[in-house]
Amino acid sequence: MTTAAGRPSPGQVTIADVARHAGVAASTVSYVLSGKRAISAVTRDRVLASVRLLGYHPNAGARALASRRANVIALVLPLRAGMQVPVVMQFATAVVTTARAHDHDVLLVTSDEGPAGLRRIAASALVDGVLLMDVELHDPRVPLLRDLALPSVLIGFPADTAGLTCVDLDFHAAGGECVAHLAGLGHRRLALLGAPTAVYERGTGFAHRTRAGVREAADRHGVQVVTLPCGEGAVEVRRTLTELLDRHPDVSGLVVQNEAAVGPVLATLPALGRRVPDDVSVVAICPEEFAGHSSPALTCVPVPAEEVGRQAVSLLMGKLRGETGPEVTLLAPRLTVRDSTAAVPVVGVSDDR
Amino acid sequence: MTTAAGRPSPGQVTIADVARHAGVAASTVSYVLSGKRAISAVTRDRVLASVRLLGYHPNAGARALASRRANVIALVLPLRAGMQVPVVMQFATAVVTTARAHDHDVLLVTSDEGPAGLRRIAASALVDGVLLMDVELHDPRVPLLRDLALPSVLIGFPADTAGLTCVDLDFHAAGGECVAHLAGLGHRRLALLGAPTAVYERGTGFAHRTRAGVREAADRHGVQVVTLPCGEGAVEVRRTLTELLDRHPDVSGLVVQNEAAVGPVLATLPALGRRVPDDVSVVAICPEEFAGHSSPALTCVPVPAEEVGRQAVSLLMGKLRGETGPEVTLLAPRLTVRDSTAAVPVVGVSDDR
DNA sequence: GCCGGTTGTCGAAGCGCTTCGACAACCGTC
DNA sequence: GACGGTTGTCGAAGCGCTTCGACAACCGGC
Known part of the structure; x- marks a missing residue:
């Protein structure tokens, strides 16, 4: 098979084929398909039948060229x-x-x-x-x-x-929610385990906004928070956590927003002698699936990708x-409470009144 | 600005603009750009200069339509x-x-x-x-x-x-390599922690090929192997591992080919009283980054995505x-030895000669 | 100095589609 | 029953590009 130009044409079905088969003009077929002009029901049905029968799909290039929209x-x-x-x-x-x-x-x-x-x-x-x-x-x-x-x-x-x-x-609000939740449970010393350093340095919005949200909420709730970047992988996480707990042994609430760190954090804390949530509460900002399948199941603000x-x-x-x-x-962030956060234990029940 | 047809034309630079600017025919510009016909150096340079100056990029739709290739x-x-x-x-x-x-x-x-x-x-x-x-x-x-x-x-x-x-x-060979490595270290009871059940059921090639490779290699090396699917997430992994070690407490070599399970496996084994690699050797088939950043660093066959x-x-x-x-x-698979595999401990050094 | 062969360039013909203007055919109206 | 207004369809003109054939201009060879 050859075209008028003598070049071999592939098996493609064109609008002209459909038009011929349905006994109408090519433009009519076009209008049936685009709905941009009124077409009688009987013509439309005939055209659509031909389209289906011949398996017609408009040529994307031609369509883009003529309509100036590539779809x-x-x-x-x-x-x-x-x-x-x-x-x-x-x-x-x-x-x-x-x-x-x-x-x-x-x-x-x-x-x-x-x-x-x-x-x-x-x-x-x-x-x-x-x-x-x-x-x-x-x-x-x-x-x-x-x-x-x-x-x-x-x-x-x-x-x-x-x-x-x-x-x-709204990462700013998400950070705030996490802090509010922990503060509400009585935690006074919090830490944010954030994205890797490189991410902050690149000036990636979500990391900065979360950190700002966390800090402002901490101020608002009158709790202390230390924020620090965190690399990925078990080794990095362990290093970061060890250092954190060394310097701030009284941290009892953790906000983690690095999804690659979530698993290692949960695995490392017990190894460092901190049970979750008995000793440390953890709330994450990460995809829902991560949070649901971890152990313990994570309280989190899901990222609604x-x-x-x-x-x-x-x-x-x-x-x-x-x-x-x-x-x-x-x-709007939507915090889901699961098993990784708990009220801070009351150390020595002293009602000093 | 309007075209001959009276439709408004966007700021696009066309091949005609370039041709006019360079004082040649449009087809000449086309040939300069495609290199499909000989063009004198002087013309070519002039055209290329115009192309650069005007910031010309061929219209994808038109090109696709005329050349029958979309790129x-x-x-x-x-x-x-x-x-x-x-x-x-x-x-x-x-x-x-x-x-x-x-x-x-x-x-x-x-x-x-x-x-x-x-x-x-x-x-x-x-x-x-x-x-x-x-x-x-x-x-x-x-x-x-x-x-x-x-x-x-x-x-x-x-x-x-x-x-x-x-x-x-070559997942078949990859499975074989893993088994060979473990067998070479003296492990006689192995287990393959594979993909989730659904993946096998869908008939996904790589899962089946790995399993077949593992089994054949085990036969070849005269070691025993149990293969079982494994879900994702800490909870699932723990369940699977517990069951495995319950039924086959003498398994000392693990092949893991579920990348989502690698982290949890390493975290869970110690919790079940098995140190890696002292008690159990683990070799994974997974992306390199996973293996390098875990702790202990994983012996693995990287998937060369x-x-x-x-x-x-x-x-x-x-x-x-x-x-x-x-x-x-x-x-061809390429096994990288790291810290998660070791020789099986010799229980009672009896050189019976 | 005439000829076959390169070499470099041009013009024209589409690629398959959308869209515009034209225009029959039909509608109800006064 | 001639008239403006719909309604439905058609033909033609491109969209911007590639490619083909044509053909000047130049080459060296005899």
């Missing part, structure tokens, strides 16, 4: 190995699923392509919009984004959100339709 | 939450990076779109080829793939690989060029 969004992920992997994964899943529900596909882009990648993607009209994860406080891509006129939604917050659309868990993903896509779709949504969407 | 490959991932997450991530990273090096982008597709998703993607010419992960022994997508004439590379092996291109770590990703993309690029590569590429 693809880009998802820019921090694929540096090791980074908060499960959350990223959950998030990606939600994004792909939601995007498909809106009849869009997802192009996977790594953060290390940086601003140049965004520029390329925008200029080539490969995608209609961008979802950006792992945004830093002073992210070099943010000013570019404002210039590019490429619809975008950020997961996380840069320092200045003016003119942007951002979604995320799925919800964030869905919202992000919905917001982006809105922007593609020309709507202007809210600049900032903060998801 | 995009699809990556079909098992995004069911929780599944061997870090490996998937490493793999995705390698794929994106390698694909970009070949001037291709990556479309992210979830496994749950299933065969229909493949059909859609193929028919719409969205992508030039497909990378399929998480292939099952009797995967419904495999026959479709053979029909579709869509170039593809599988990560993992279905039961019948005829006419396909498959890449993976990056290498597999690179190879997969290279093979796919070859197929897109019309080359026919090998049907099956098995990466």
